[in-house]
Amino acid sequence: MRALQIAATGMSAQQMRVEVISNNLANMSTTGYNARRAEFADLHYQQTTRPGTINATDGTTIPAGVQLGLGVRPTAVTVNIAQGSL
Numbered sequence: 001m002r003a004l005q006i007a008a009t010g011m012s013a014q015q016m017r018v019e020v021i022s023n024n025l026a027n028m029s030t031t032g033y034n035a036r037r038a039e040f041a042d043l044h045y046q047q048t049t050r051p052g053t054i055n056a057t058d059g060t061t062i063p064a065g066v067q068l069g070l071g072v073r074p075t076a077v078t079v080n081i082a083q084g085s086l
Helices: 002-027
Strands: 036-042 046-049 064-070 072-079
Touching: 002 036, 002 072
Parallel strands: none
Antiparallel strands: 036 072, 046 064
């Protein structure tokens, strides 16, 4: 179930990105319109294997450990302000 929840967070973030892009395309010929950009942030990471753990299959050390990402969330929609002559 956790894998489906993680995938769902990615799909909702992608939907927001598509909405921002479609808004940019629909309004690009409008006078004074500034393009917008969607921003995202990672959710927490779950540490599944500690750094320095010895691998059971071949005896090597895992220096960084193993972390499992728990999804993504949209954080903001920023406006790109273009500087130019009026």
